[in-house]
Each structure stands twice: as structure tokens, then as C-alpha cells.
Amino acid sequence: GAVVSQHPSWVICKSGTSVKIECRSLDFQATTMFWYRQFPKQSLMLMATSNEGSKATYEQGVEKDKFLINHASLTLSTLTVTSAHPEDSSFYICSAQGRTSGNNEQFFGPGTRLTVL
């Protein structure tokens, strides 16, 4: 149980285009989803927290107009990188937290590798 999937697993796009990444909780209802970014050889950096049906809460320094987050259902959250640039190239990881998650446990997805040319 507690499986989180991400789609796509990798994507290459041209500079200036927008890219959407999906995060799904497959076997539980995710009341809260988190989006992280990880640059090579670095740790995970939290970008934003989203609760189902509410606006996302962004971490300091993360542009909410550039990284659009939608958490429209209890099993799906999407991250859209708008007008992507090469510096947005990174590994994006989502996690999901259910209503009954013990110790606020987050279940992580496998990540999406974004490369912007």
C-alpha cells in the first residue's frame, strides 16, 4: 500500500514552453501533497505544500506564478512549470500524506527528471 506515482518519469522540453507533471496516490487518499526539487548531488528542497481543494503554500523564494500547483482531487496533484528555462532543469519529486498517516508520514513518488534545452 501507500504507492505514489509520477508522470512522466522524464521530460525534455524547449526553453519557453510549459511542462506539466502529475503526482498520483494510487491506493490512498492524499489530503496533502508536497512538491520537492532536487539538484544534482544535493538534497531535497521543498517547493510547496498543497491541500486538496485549497491553494498551495509556497516556500520562500519559489515563484508561485512560475510553478503552478493544482490539487483538485484526493488522488491527484499537478505541477506545471511555466515558461521553462534551462535553470529549471532538475529532478522534481512529489510526496503524499494521507488522512491516517502515522507520524505525518509522507510517501514519495519516483521523481520526474526535467531537462530544458
Next chain:
Amino acid sequence: TQLLEQSPQFLSIQEGENLTVYCNSSSVFSSLQWYRQEPGEGPVLLVTVVTGGEVKKLKRLTFQFGDARKDSSLHITAAQPGDTGLYLCAGQGAQKLVFGQGTRLTINP
């Protein structure tokens, strides 16, 4: 702002040796988690420690949570090449996880 200092950030040792990774903070966490991450994949939870002073064992891995719940350690006994990977500690804050910088561990045959 809660911070977790993880050390060392890089460690390369020979197979069979022992090692300890540390995670320290000035903040108290309700729980602390250790993850292992392979290249190109998401982090996988190894253990969650909740109680101050708690010790948990997972085969050759021993995890300890400090009495004050501000620090934790991961000790690996007789390291094997299969232990190679990125190890991350993460403290549970009020509403989010606070990650350490990670320890990139390489076990040489």
C-alpha cells in the same frame, strides 16, 4: 527556521568497515526519518524514530534518536557495496519535513 545539519556529506570506505552518519539540529522534532535514495529515483523510507533515546535496528543498520529529539545517527556495520547510495535524514516539523543535506556513501569492494 528549522535546520538539520547532516555529516559527513561524502564518505567513501572499503567493504567491511563500519561507519556513522550524523544528523544534528538545534530544533526539536516530533519524529525523525531516514531515507535512502538511488540515482534517478525517489527516496525510500528506512525508519522513523519517534521517542527520545529510541534505537531501531534494520539488519546491519542501527538508528538512534537523541534523548532531546534534536539529533540522530545512522550506524552501518560491515558495510557492503550494496549499501552505496544517498542517505537523507529528515525531521518532522510542525507542517513539513526538514531534510538534511544528505550523505553520499560509496562502499568500495
